[in-house]
Amino acid sequence: MQSIEELMALAPTFQGLAPEHLRLIAGCGRNERFGTGERMFREGEPAERFFLVREGAVALEVQAPARGALVIETLHPREIVGWSWLFEPHRWQFDARAIEPTRVITFDGVCLRGKCEADHELGYQLMRRFAGAISERLQATRLQLLDVYGHARLV
């Protein structure tokens, strides 16, 4: 049985954190499971959590009128889901659903925000890492926008 700290250490986002910071963050975390198709959060709901995927896969979705749900990204083991807990107004921007049986570590955002206020070094380390993850996602999203495969069309 791996401890939450051990599981966190496998995630690129948490690489290089000092042991006491790992412990502080792990203190806000707990294991959780979602079944296939189970909704993890909905757009607009309060975002006071984030997740580290251990197993399975999570789909981020947008509901579009007359088009139904559009999956814009899937997230997989060792990846972080959610950063809205860090920024006002702390509301989820998308829906999330487990595509298959999924195990995560759920981190309490309120708990962690409190710890970051008390320990700015912890806050800085977390902010740095989340900024990195957001930057990577932004870059990937921009590539998606480029639509490099082109539109199939009848010539």
Added chain:
Amino acid sequence: MSTLVSQRIERGDLDELFAALGRRGYTVVGPTLQGQALVYGELGSSADLPAGWTDEQEAGHYRVRRREDDALFGYNVGPHSWKRYQLPPERRLWRARRDEHGGLTDIEQDGAAQPRYAFVGVRSCELQAMGILDRVLLGGSHPDPVEQSVREGVFIVAVQCTQAAKTCFCTSMGTGPTAESGFDIALTEVLEDGQHYFLADAGSDSGSRLLAEMPGGQAKAAEQEAARAARSRAAEQMGRELDVTDIRDLLYRSYESPRWDEVAERCLSCGNCTMVCPTCFCTTVEDTTDLAGTEVERVQRWDSCFTVDYSHIHGGAVRGSTRSRYRQWMTHKLATWIDQFGSSGCVGCGRCITWCPVGIDITEEARAIREEDEQRDAID
């Protein structure tokens, strides 16, 4: 040059050369005056050569002028190059009929066999250019059959330059002005003290055999000296210079040089330079059908990297700007050619300078890029 003594041939006996070539079944091609330019065409005799004519060349400028003497080869190179025989401007590769399944029947491949040419009046830079085209067209895994046929059959009568045009820079490129090899016969024309003769040197066994059939004996020492002096005149008069020191790496460093923007403002992207250049080899392949779609032809014709379509892939042209296309042409000619084919692509003939309608000068561009590179170095 061979240390053997040359053979002196009188101007009046030059037609014996044409006769000897004729006996051997050659189609003789060489410079003639047509449409106010010195171009290559069939020669029946020395009367077809542009006796007493010369050319006046500068950037974007070409005129023919009368000389004060009757020299047969008193000019440099014109808009034609021997490339038009090695790699014809347009040639049909094959034609066929389309059958009911959309397949080929009655395929006729156009003969690769070319006439046995005798090229008369080939300059040193042109010999080098022909060798460069050999490497491109014959050096790979699929030798071009027309080039092969031409080269196998050709008899080359080179003419040593005794003057240089203002746009010439063969000395910079190490391609002249004196041809040392690659010909069957080389002629140096001498006009002095009322005499008009040629000193002929054999460059091959075929050349020796043909010269043996020509009248004229061994040249005297004074005549050898006169010929040598005439050839040095060409080197002394060389119109331009191109510093080739480290030119490949210089251009590889200079892809973002502001000079390309500068030349792009002048360049019309007309492609004249590629047409007159004796080594530009790019071609395009087109399939055409008749209106009924039953007769199909595949034609290969000269192409130019200056056309927008040249680099077209789905989505558009890779080189959409004139800047990128001029850069491609010049960098290919002086730098990437070396990596692709083992030598420079430029022989210093100056045609691109003469025939550019806006007078863009490759030697000036190379100088500007080198200066810009040195300034960049000084700043760093």
Added chain:
Amino acid sequence: MHASSEPIAAELGPMVPSPYTVTARRQDTLDTWTLELEPCTGPPMRFDPGQFTMLSALGSGEVPISISGDPGHDGPLVHTVRAVGMATRAICETPVGNRLMVRGPFGRPWPTAELQGLDVVVIAGGIGLAPLRPAVLDLLGRRQSMGRLILLYGGRDPEQLLYTDELERWADLGMEVSVTVDSAGPEWLGHVGVVPRLVGRAQLDPARAVALLCGPEVMIRFTAAALARAGVPGERVYISMERNMQCGIGHCGHCQLGPTLICRDGPTYRWSEVEPWLAIREL
């Protein structure tokens, strides 16, 4: 004069095509078809993975198309073609029983023969899977002597994916297959996101991994960067390049990329060789 019943290609130079009959035709996506061809005369074409032919419907212009068939068996010549212009549309519209003209094979193949014992990650974007399919089949045929075989494949959406029935078969044969699309509906069970995101998830062993990449140039650049971050250097990443080609034999000049002629020195290259040249805009 040659009637179509006589062998043509061997005698008549490299610019004369051979007729092949279309024996099967399948539509893969809205604008992509896979055709199977058999020579009208003579033996099947032998080729190496990564090579291409100059393909044409008679009279409509020739284009370079990668060979997508199995290099290990003398089966039909397979071409997956995207109809983007006149020549490719004419090829895609050719019905079974009609002829297409073929010259080739040309080009330098994928270095699959040199990858014994290594982990090979095949990364394809869009129609880029077509030139890689022969490499995949070759590697699967030799999987006993290979390390991990991984396929990372991305397309625009689930309807734009190629060879979907085969992907499952390859997974059954032991290939680790991950498929991603730029966007999908909720019934899609694969990844959503760009191909470079699959690289980290594959957890490659940098000491043993070699990558073969093919797809849009933008995708190749960012995927190569992701591979570098995962510890796989440009010397162990191979890509397939594409440029305008008219002859396929190194004479027409069109396929130049700096100092290289893609038809002759490529289309496959080490990423480390070609990256500096691709970084120059409008080269």
